Amino acid sequence: MTARPASRPPATCLALLDQLSRYIDHELTPRQRRKIDAHCRDCTRCQRMIAGLEHTVALYRRAGSATMPARVRAGARARIAQLLRPRQRTSR
Amino acid sequence: MQVPAIGHTRGIMRAVTKPAAGNLSDEYAELITTAAAGDAEALERLLMKAQEVAYRFSYTVCGGPSDAEDVMQDALVKTFRYVNRIRDPHAFRTWLYRTVRNACLMKRRRRSGEPQHVLSLDSVLPDDGNTGALDVAQHGHSPETLAVNAALRRRLGKALRALPPSYRVIVFLREMEGLTTREAAAVLKTSESNVKMRLHRARLFLRKELEER
Secondary structure, three states, rough: OOOOOOOOHHHHHHHOOOHHHHOOOOOOOOOHHHHHHHHHHHHHHHHHHHHHHHHHHHHHHOOOOOOOOOOHHHHHHHHHHHHHHHHHHHOO | OOOOHHHHHHHHHHHOOOOOOOHHHHHHHHHHHHHOOOOOOHHHHHHHHHHHHHHHHHHHHHOHHHHHHHHHOOOOHHHHHOOOOOOOOHHHHHHHHHHHHHHHOOOOOOOOOOOOOOHHHHOOOOOOOOOOOOOHHHOOHHHHHHOHHHHHHHHHHHHHHHHOOOHHHHHHHHHHHHOOHHHHHHHHHHHOOOOOOOOHHHHHHHHHHHHOO
């Protein structure tokens, strides 16, 4: 299967490709999982695809989102103080 | 190139860190309930969190921090108003992300060079025999020890910015912010199946981008 020189993956692999995210997210039925596991025993292309997807997901989850620089954080605190100031005066 | 065995692939799968979406949602709900009861410290923390979300959204999804100040101000004021008319604390998190997204959309001007709006399957398929500079799968051999350093972070950011915005926002919400599929669908006012489809295409695209760079 993986010996084919064409750049587009074989039909068998393409048919499973749409399920690979649900595979790594554990959203497939046991039967669907077994089908992919069985296919991957002989298909290095799909093994690599799954491993690559897994790792891509892991990288983005570990990286997380941007953190606020100190200057932006200081501005955010100042905005909160400004917003709450009249409220605190009236509540006294 | 070394090909990971299927058994190893399973090992990687266990190592993927699943964001604790439910816990975060509960944390927000607890905070807003306490703030609504008059706890000034909880209110300040909540308002800071709202601005943090606004900053991260602006920075990651809207292409940069240039509009962040305005979006943060918008999130701050609307969250402050929300506290006073709270009905369902558990709906707050979704509401916040939707509010921030709307503010970003209002601010964002159509930028030249913005990626195409739809990812075709062909554009995200791996090239046959590709042995690109970064083999994402190979790095997967030791994800526990992989340090997300500045250089890698830049590469991840560059690949993310190459995604069309409608896919980028899904990666941001699901992978980076830890929202569930249901929450992401509610934020974007779309179906869960649409979120899953876009997330899958985005993952394929990012994998290919990271391999080729």
